[in-house]
Amino acid sequence: MKFQITSYLLLIFGSAFVIIACNVPENKFIVKIGTAELTETVVDSALRADMRLQDEARQDYVQNWINSESLYQKAIREGYDKDPSYQRQVENVRRELLIQSFIESEIEKSVTITPKESEDYYAQNRNSFIYSEDHVKVQYFLTLDKLRSRKMASEFLAMSRLRKKDFMELVSQAAADSDIVGATDFQTRNKFEDRVAKQVFLKNATDEIIGPILTRHGYYSFWYVVEIRPKGTYKPFSEVSLEIESRLKVIKRKQKTKELIDKTRQEMNIDYRRGESPSQK
Structure with missing residues (x-):
């Protein structure tokens, strides 16, 4: 299996x-x-x-x-290493690498995101985390054995909805070496064959076992629909927490970099030729 x-x-x-x-x-x-x-x-x-x-x-x-x-x-x-244009390019690259190394070493330790910060960001920006398409999470069983598929279809038909929740356990016990048992995370319609998508995305399909559906590869397939998340549904925090953490780190790095630049400028003896400091951007 x-x-x-x-x-x-x-x-x-x-x-x-x-x-x-x-x-x-x-x-x-x-x-x-x-x-x-x-x-x-x-x-x-x-x-x-x-x-x-x-x-x-x-x-x-x-x-x-x-x-x-x-x-x-x-x-x-x-003598290409003596060429002035080459030397300017090398110096520019050296400067940028040194600056980036300095910035990273100075701010990296301070760029940390707490769970509360992530949760607050999620609460304030929920409209950024909405499914733009219907999504479904399923478990599945595929077999090339037509007789086995008929027998299993009869057994599933007689089961209560509560018993169907044990789909993975049931099919794992019944599966032969050539059969396929698996599960998906939340997927859109285009991840399934049309004949499968039409069934697993039905509004009343949750907690139901659908099949057998013959796939293009000749498998008799059964699908247990764990959950459907319709278009417009908010994505749960657990699903987007890493994305939120990444967003917040970008924001914090930008903020900390500006603070470091401001602090460093104050430490430098900056002499403007006309004696007047231009506004800092």
């Missing part, structure tokens, strides 16, 4: 180039160009853990390093 839980996560993977694993000691170089060396230690620290043993990926990393280092050393030999 396959258990599936539908969820949507934001997965962030940094691009990585990876290289061949070998028995070279960590203090020995893999490849060297002039005085620049690429070691196993450097490579491993640059790679995601799941890529460190992939030979093809590790070789790609080595070749990428060779390409990059060759171009870098060639540019140095040609």
